[in-house]
Amino acid sequence: MSQSLQLPLERFNHWLHRQPDAIWLRQPVEGVWHDYSWRQVDDQARRLASALQALGCVPGERVALLAKNCAEWFISDLAIQHAGLISVPLYPLQAPEQIAYVLEHAGCKVILVGKLDEPDKLATGIAPHITRIAMPYPTMSAEHQWQALLAAHEPLPGTHLQHGEDLLSILYTSGTTGQPKGVMLSAHAMAYSAANATAEMKMTPQDQFFSYLPLSHAAERFLVEFNSLYCGASVAFVESLETFASDLRQVRPTVFFSVPRLWTRFQQGVLEKLPAQKLERLLRIPLLGRLVARKVRAGLGLDRARILVSGAAAISTGLLAWYQRLGMTICEGYGMTEHFAYGCFNRPGQVRFGTVGRPMPHLQLRIDDSGEILLRSETLMQGYYREPEKTEETLKDGWLHTGDRGQLDDAGYLRITGRVKDIxxxxxxxxxxxxxxxxxxxxxxxxxxxxxxxxxxxxxxxxxxxxxxxxxxxxxxxxxxxxxxxxxxxxxxxxxxxxxxxxxxxxxxxxxxxxxxxxxxxxxxxxxxxxxxxxxxxxxxxxxxxxx
Structure with missing residues (x-):
């Protein structure tokens, strides 16, 4: 696949020419949905790219993104690519001290800011010399406002020629200990992950994604932003925590990704309305059980979902079994920022509870003598930004040393047995x-x-x-x-x-x-x-x- 692999801007242009007026992004604002076609996204991204160049950004420089999920996040990412720049996403829940560390470490001169819970608090982590551009939502004070900035600049002509080895993004790991590390991902690595995943999962333009987990996290960016880019499907964003349930019911995604803690919360919401013992009794009744399960799925907004994913941490097999009783088979997966979340996955129809599935296509996996999981593929990072010693500790002879322990069963399914350092x-x-x-x-x-x-x-x-x-x-x-x-x-x-x-x-x-x-x-x-x-x-x- 790598010989004919389209890099991100090429892939965007593919859909721009094939379905220019199809809707790619759907953004709710105060309960009203605003749709953006591929053509409209292209226009805004090129205008922002012109603005970034006018602000003095030159190819290879880093631009930070600090915002909750929204259409403008995707548009900003494309604009950064069009201008030949490198994106540095920041977690909306990050402490100001960590924001300051990442901005200094990455050397960012410009930051795009959007919807945030405590914008003024987070603003204390942004040094005065860093230029702020505010997305069109209530946020911190900024030198430039989205609408005015785009109106003042013509769309950037032509298409920036991306090369596979170009550094596309630096994703700073959230860090369970110590300062976050900047994972350098190339255009080829990010494209290869999405192109192979969408082909393996048979994703098409008819699919529908729902984006609410932080886009600064590799899993959400891979599974939603890049997979939608490579399969041509639309993405709907959640407006707020308060509207999450109603937004999800309105969108009814076909592909849905969550983390174990939220799968647990969804279960608790169901059991608050229908106690466990009563639900169990109803599910045992053949016809009524199917109707109840269908009603629960519809109540969650997941009645159309054909791919349900859990990742980022281990999920209880008991919880997986509970959802399966309701006709919802959750596919647990495993991946890391260091290979853009392209790891192992339980495919629909090929699920083994208690495992994270089999390796994705063209991903090599082996367990070393200590039980550590090692990975090798074309999706591996270029290294940790400005930290060659840590890079050498993690990348050895082309293999990524994950720090996770695991076991492979006779069918090649991987079971995670813990972190090497957690024992x-x-x-x-x-x-x-x-x-x-x-x-x-x-x-x-x-x-x-x-x-x-x-x-x-x-x-x-x-x-x-x-x-x-x-x-x-x-x-x-x-x-x-x-x-x-x-x-x-x-x-x-x-x-x-x-x-x-x-x-x-x-x-x-x-x-x-x-x-x-x-x-x-x-x-x-x-x-x-x-x-x-x-x-x-x-x-x-x-x-x-x-x-x-």
Whole structure:
């Protein structure tokens, strides 16, 4: 495929000439949907590209993007490419200190800002010498406004000639520890990922995407922006958290990507209206069960979805089974920023729960002697920006050392068994891999998130964030249910893995309080630092302990 591979601007021009008036982007503003055809996107992107050049940006320079998902995010990305520049996406939930670090590290002179929850707070991370361009939404103060800037510049003529080896974007990892690293992705790597994925998944212009997870994250950018670009399908954006459910029901996407925490929240929303036992009874009745399942799917806005994806973190097999009962088979996948999320995937009709599927086409995968997953493909990063030492640690002899541990079954499906660095040693000198055990704990629908800790403890302890419904129900029956769940689980574990306590935390783990990354991964080091002293003093006669 690489010989005839179209790079992103070539692919955009393909659709511009083939279906210029077809709708590519759909943006709701105050409840009114605004549609953008390929021709209209092209006009705006070229005008913005002219403006960026007029502001003094020269090919090879970096331009930052700080905004929630919107049509203008895609338009800005195209404009940056047309001007021969390099995009640097920033997480809308990133702390000002990290924004300042990334902008300085990448050397950005211009930043495009859009919809943000706390724009004035985030603005403190943007140095005065960096020129701000404001998208047409309420945001921080800026030197230039989108509409006026585009009106003042004619569309940039011609098409910037992209080369496969050109650096297209620097994606800074959210970083579970330390400062984020800038992953350098070439035009060829990003194009190769999307071209192969859309062919493998048989995506077409008739598909419909729904964009709401941060576009600064490789998975959303790959699965939504680039896959829609390569298959010609339209993308609808969510307007806000408050309108999420109604926007999703109106769009009814055919391809939908979410993360485990949100799949759990969707489940909880269903069970609040239809309690678990009642739902189970209804589903057992043949004809009525099918009608109920169809109504639930329609209520979520996922009745047309033919590809449902979960990624970014492990999802409970119990949760997968629950959705499957409703006629929704979620395909879990695995990927990293360092290869533009082009990794392993459970294809529809070829799903094995508990695995992240088989490697995508032309991706080589092997497990080394230590159990670490190694990957090699044309989608690998060029390296970490300005960090050659870290690049050498990660890219060795053409192989990406992922830092994840895994196992391949007899059919080539990959099972993730944890992070190489997450394995801890108890005070008894025994090693414990937390990820598989956490997956078993999370099968309880009362549990939203779990973090197993046990370094230098006699036995591991599970820190647990309960679901909102469970937190409201603090009662003896809940304690009993969790204790029974713990007892059954411990019977399945090796003696050194058995869990001494479920410690139920009060404060939810969020990005704002530093317990999660912007991509919804738990920061183990933060949780361990926070709870080490408390866990060491847990009473021996209670197995379910609520935080005071």
């Amino acid at each position: 801890f040693k108890t005070s008894k000198g025994k090693y414990v891999a937390p990820a598989p055990i956490e997956g078993e704990i999370a099968k309880s629908h009362w549990i939203e998130q779990v973090c197993l800790m046990g370094s230098n403890l006699d036995q591991p302890v599970a820190l647990i964030e309960l679901s909102p419904a469970a937190r409201q129900q603090q009662c003896q029956s809940l304690d009993q249910s969790l204790a029974e769940h713990l007892s059954v689980l411990n019977q399945q574990l090796a003696p050194h893995e058995r869990i001494s306590h479920f410690y139920l935390v009060n404060e939810p783990w969020t990005v704002d309080n530093g317990c999660m990354t912007p991509t919804m991964k738990i920061r183990r080091n933060v949780l361990e630092a926070r709870y080490t002293e408390v866990v060491a003093r847990l009473p021996g006669d209670e197995v379910i302990v609520w935080e005071d």
